[in-house]
Amino acid sequence: MARNPRVAARSLDGEMMIMSGRDSTLFTLNKTATILWQSADGTTPLDEIVEHRIVPEFEVGKAEALQDAEALARDLASHEILQISEEPIPQQSVSSGDAAGDAR
Amino acid sequence: MKGLLEEMTEKALARNIPLSVQVDLTYRCNERCVHCYLDHDDHGEMTTSEIKHLLDEMADAGVFILTLSGGEIFLRKDFFELLEYARRELQFCVKLKTNAILIREREAARIRDLGVESIQISIYSHRPEVHDAITLIPGSLKRSLDAIRFLKAQGLRVVIANVLMVQNMADYRGVRALADELGVECTLDPTITPMMDGDRGVLSLGIGQEERRQVYRDTALVGDVEEFCAVSTSANEDALENLPCSAGHTSCYVSPYGDVFPCVQFPLPTGNVRTRRFIDIWRNSDEMNDVRSIRLKDLTTCTSCTHVASCSRCPGLAFMEGNMRGPSSQDCENSFARTGVPSANMLAKAKLGQKAFGQATSRAAANLVQIRALPNMAGASA
Numbered sequence: 001m002a003r004n005p006r007v008a009a010r011s012l013d014g015e016m017m018i019m020s021g022r023d024s025t026l027f028t029l030n031k032t033a034t035i036l037w038q039s040a041d042g043t044t045p046l047d048e049i050v051e052h053r054i055v056p057e058f059e060v061g062k063a064e065a066l067q068d069a070e071a072l073a074r075d076l077a078s079h080e081i082l083q084i085s086e087e088p089i090p091q092q093s094v095s096s097g098d099a100a101g102d103a104r
Numbered sequence: 105m106k107g108l109l110e111e112m113t114e115k116a117l118a119r120n121i122p123l124s125v126q127v128d129l130t131y132r133c134n135e136r137c138v139h140c141y142l143d144h145d146d147h148g149e150m151t152t153s154e155i156k157h158l159l160d161e162m163a164d165a166g167v168f169i170l171t172l173s174g175g176e177i178f179l180r181k182d183f184f185e186l187l188e189y190a191r192r193e194l195q196f197c198v199k200l201k202t203n204a205i206l207i208r209e210r211e212a213a214r215i216r217d218l219g220v221e222s223i224q225i226s227i228y229s230h231r232p233e234v235h236d237a238i239t240l241i242p243g244s245l246k247r248s249l250d251a252i253r254f255l256k257a258q259g260l261r262v263v264i265a266n267v268l269m270v271q272n273m274a275d276y277r278g279v280r281a282l283a284d285e286l287g288v289e290c291t292l293d294p295t296i297t298p299m300m301d302g303d304r305g306v307l308s309l310g311i312g313q314e315e316r317r318q319v320y321r322d323t324a325l326v327g328d329v330e331e332f333c334a335v336s337t338s339a340n341e342d343a344l345e346n347l348p349c350s351a352g353h354t355s356c357y358v359s360p361y362g363d364v365f366p367c368v369q370f371p372l373p374t375g376n377v378r379t380r381r382f383i384d385i386w387r388n389s390d391e392m393n394d395v396r397s398i399r400l401k402d403l404t405t406c407t408s409c410t411h412v413a414s415c416s417r418c419p420g421l422a423f424m425e426g427n428m429r430g431p432s433s434q435d436c437e438n439s440f441a442r443t444g445v446p447s448a449n450m451l452a453k454a455k456l457g458q459k460a461f462g463q464a465t466s467r468a469a470a471n472l473v474q475i476r477a478l479p480n481m482a483g484a485s486a
Contacts, residue, residue, distance in 0.1 A: 013119050
């Protein structure tokens with residue numbers, strides 16, 4: 001799973017703003033989607049992200065969290081925010097949009 | 105119902121975040137438009153590394169929408185390096201403003217690959233003899249239109265910016281038809297900005313009252329003319345607490361020399377990024393905070409004006425007339441042309457026996473225009 005390099009992204013006081021590269025639609029991501037976005041480095045599998053980032057954050061069972069995360073990732077991919085593949089996806093120097101920290 | 109961008113803007117406003125910044129990469133240009141307000145000589149542009157450092161600071165500050173403009177941005181040899189850095193490393197939502205005459209298929213494809221949000225291109229007329237007479241470059245309309253086609257072929261969003269002036273007043277319908285034919289958006293703007301050195305002579309190119317009235321009554325532009333031209337109800341106390349515009353509140357402008365201003369059309373220097381961090385200027389500059397403190401209720405003359413609630417008063421143009429809390433004559437002209445009711449400023453001037461319209465503005469006030477590099481700016485001399 002990787003971030004689509006054609007979107008624009010910025011964390012506004014903890015809330016991730018994403019602008020679609022396809023049609024300039026603006027999205028804000030909820031906390032789970034933000035974790036997926038930030039963790040989507042093209043190599044880490046979704047189940048690892050769920051286990052290490054989502055389960056501890058939300059105190060939910062892994063199976064349930066994985067099911068929800070898969071649906072969310074597909075939704076983000078349908079808006080061309082994320083790219084999903086069974087294989088690692090090479091990234092073109094895309095930061096997570098908050099590498100320098102949130103604007104506060 | 106509020107749009108998401110409006111919601112995010114409100115959030116940015118509440119948290120003092122500069123959501124949108126225009127950076128002019130250069131004032132150099134390959135056209136010589138008769139109405140242009142810029143000095144095209146290079147007085148010490150920021151280097152590639154200085155601009156990248158600025159972009160880093162802007163990303164840290166929360167800037168999301170980055171408009172790269174000029175001058176002509178493609179005259180910078182490092183343009184694509186900067187664009188790639190802004191998009192790939194920092195993920196700004198990037199908009200470009202250009203005359204596009206240096207954009208060919210290759211450049212269009214690269215712009216597309218880098219995920220630019222939109223490209224605004226100045227087109228003055230659908231007729232080469234009119235457009236080229238404004239840019240003073242023979243063949244410029246053809247090159248700009250070719251570029252629009254190249255960009256559209258890449259699926260990019262293109263916006264034609266049509267500045268209205270005496271020379272091209274008769275052509276705006278032709279430009280709109282051309283935009284429709286090309287499948288691009290089109291904006292129309294009758295505002296002419298005074299020169300950077302304060303010279304207001306260029307304002308004589310602006311269209312007159314009769315032409316403005318004609319534009320405001322064109323249903324193709326404004327929709328319901330009666331509604332558009334209606335005099336607004338007077339502002340209540342809540343409305344008077346409103347902000348005049350986004351300048352200094354959620355947006356600002358940085359010149360090629362690193363000077364930060366509230367807006368490209370508001371030449372009040374607030375600091376220089378070569379000597380001070382961008383976020384420090386944004387948050388702590390006395391000048392920026394002064395601009396930020398203005399509310400409609402604080403305006404001299406305008407607070408009591410019939411048009412206060414609906415006026416497009418530009419505080420930058422007002423500043424260039426001598427008082428950022430005062431009226432902007434061009435906007436008074438617009439309100440008058442739209443409604444037929446003179447503004448409080450026009451009535452006051454008439455009372456004083458002055459000419460009520462923009463050409464009456466004084467040269468002394470114009471000297472307040474101060475787009476320049478601030479002192480202690482390394483390598484900035486011409």
